[in-house]
Amino acid sequence: MSSSSKLLAELIDALRCLPGVGGKSAQRMAFHLLERERQGGFRLAAALEAAMRDVGHCSRCRTFSEEPVCPVCASASRDKHVLCVVESPSDLVAIEQATGYRGLYFVLLGRLSPLDGLGPEELGLPMLAQRLGEGEVEEMILATNPTVEGEATAHYLGQLARAAGIRVTRLAHGVPLGGELEFVDRGTLAHAFGSRQVLGS
Amino acid sequence: MRIDQQPTFVMHGRPYRETSLLLECLTRDHGRIGVVARGVRRERAKLQRSQLEPFQPIALDFLLRGELATLRAAEPIGLPMRLVGDALMSGLYLNELVVRLTARHDPQPAVFDAYGSTLRRLADGEPVGWTLRRFERDLLDALGYALALEFEGDSGEPLVSGGSYRYEPELGAVPARPNEPHTVQGRDLLDLAADRCPDAAGLAALRRLMRQVITFHLGGGELRAWTVLGQGGVRR
Ligand SMILES: [Zn+2]
Numbered sequence: 001m002s003s004s005s006k007l008l009a010e011l012i013d014a015l016r017c018l019p020g021v022g023g024k025s026a027q028r029m030a031f032h033l034l035e036r037e038r039q040g041g042f043r044l045a046a047a048l049e050a051a052m053r054d055v056g057h058c059s060r061c062r063t064f065s066e067e068p069v070c071p072v073c074a075s076a077s078r079d080k081h082v083l084c085v086v087e088s089p090s091d092l093v094a095i096e097q098a099t100g101y102r103g104l105y106f107v108l109l110g111r112l113s114p115l116d117g118l119g120p121e122e123l124g125l126p127m128l129a130q131r132l133g134e135g136e137v138e139e140m141i142l143a144t145n146p147t148v149e150g151e152a153t154a155h156y157l158g159q160l161a162r163a164a165g166i167r168v169t170r171l172a173h174g175v176p177l178g179g180e181l182e183f184v185d186r187g188t189l190a191h192a193f194g195s196r197q198v199l200g201s
Numbered sequence: 202m203r204i205d206q207q208p209t210f211v212m213h214g215r216p217y218r219e220t221s222l223l224l225e226c227l228t229r230d231h232g233r234i235g236v237v238a239r240g241v242r243r244e245r246a247k248l249q250r251s252q253l254e255p256f257q258p259i260a261l262d263f264l265l266r267g268e269l270a271t272l273r274a275a276e277p278i279g280l281p282m283r284l285v286g287d288a289l290m291s292g293l294y295l296n297e298l299v300v301r302l303t304a305r306h307d308p309q310p311a312v313f314d315a316y317g318s319t320l321r322r323l324a325d326g327e328p329v330g331w332t333l334r335r336f337e338r339d340l341l342d343a344l345g346y347a348l349a350l351e352f353e354g355d356s357g358e359p360l361v362s363g364g365s366y367r368y369e370p371e372l373g374a375v376p377a378r379p380n381e382p383h384t385v386q387g388r389d390l391l392d393l394a395a396d397r398c399p400d401a402a403g404l405a406a407l408r409r410l411m412r413q414v415i416t417f418h419l420g421g422g423e424l425r426a427w428t429v430l431g432q433g434g435v436r437r
Contacts, residue, residue, distance in 0.1 A: 148293075186277055
């Protein structure tokens with residue numbers, strides 16, 4: 001785009017790295033900040049700078065953290081015998097918000113995917129194996145996504161846990177609550193049918 | 202070019218732009234193609250992502266223009282195949298192998314057929330190692346890299362069942378020197394040619410052989426799935 005200001009053009013271009021932001025919205029955001037939100041803009045710049053510089057990964061669970069060990073891992077009130085493995089930090093947040101889970105996490109930052117160049121090393125599995133060997137974890141909950149790659153990852157992790165003599169559980173998947181069978185896709189329905197459970201009395 | 206009802210397997214999907222997926226597909230008549238599935242990563246997408254997962258036989262409608270195709274519709278054909286455990290891991294290997302060895306826009310109906318029947322075997326719980334060896338043999342064959350499994354590479358003499366051979370990717374089987382490591386028995390090569398499952402030692406020798414031949418055709422370099430399968434304890 002043609003712009004009278006080089007700095008403005010640079011800002012618009014930089015904003016486009018945000019998800020869902022194309023040229024048009026980047027331009028709108030830039031003008032908004034300059035016209036009406038200088039204070040907010042300074043705050044955004046400072047927060048962005050600090051987060052990009054200081055947020056790393058927890059050395060225990062690999063989630064985002066500016067401390068070497070994140071608050072969840074450091075908390076004395078969490079159950080250290082249960083470890084829930086998720087693909088991403090956003091999955092961790094989703095489980096924290098939706099359930100009363102009180103155990104700990106391990107974040108893979110991906111899933112096994114040979115075609116994406118993601119193998120055991122990239123997912124921190126040597127670190128996880130070492131942790132399982134420490135003997136504190138008694139149950140590992142596999143909360144990877146119900147996709148082909150998520151399932152393959154769960155299978156791999158299951159073997160790792162069993163080798164360490166640890167109980168393994170997997171999140172159930174099936175028909176969504178409030179859903180109707182005729183509208184559920186075939187794969188999901190086949191899976192739900194295959195993993196049906198005995199009705200409790 | 203508008204293509205309708207094309208039998209297809211999705212081999213891999215990765216996020217593309219904001220709400221789309223870029224699918225690496227194996228089609229029956231157009232070979233391997235990249236297909237953009239627009240908007241399927243939206244929460245209320247019309248087409249569900251689960252329908253575009255690997256290992257499901259689907260019929261695709263798409264628009265082929267330039268390098269990438271654009272998805273118009275997808276529907277399942279037949280029953281979904283469910284790969285679990287070692288079979289699932291093997292499926293990932295299959296996909297990496299096909300993507301790395303085939304070129305885009307190169308129609309290979311024989312590869313498509315071999316791929317489909319291999320998935321079926323994996324889903325039906327047939328032994329993983331033998332199933333993979335058969336696929337590797339058929340894939341190499343279809344791509345013009347057929348293994349020489351019945352005659353010696355240098356002399357053209359028929360292989361002897363009890364003979365010990367070294368397999369050289371460019372030449373074929375040549376008689377092994379005494380005490381040479383990593384040899385393969387004539388009977389194992391003849392079994393593979395005749396589509397008979399060899400014994401465990403034979404399968405292990407054929408696995409080593411295939412890995413060596415595939416590495417050669419990849420121009421060196423490893424497949425990621427080899428590490429994943431190896432460390433995952435898959436009985437491959
Ligand atoms: Zn942590």
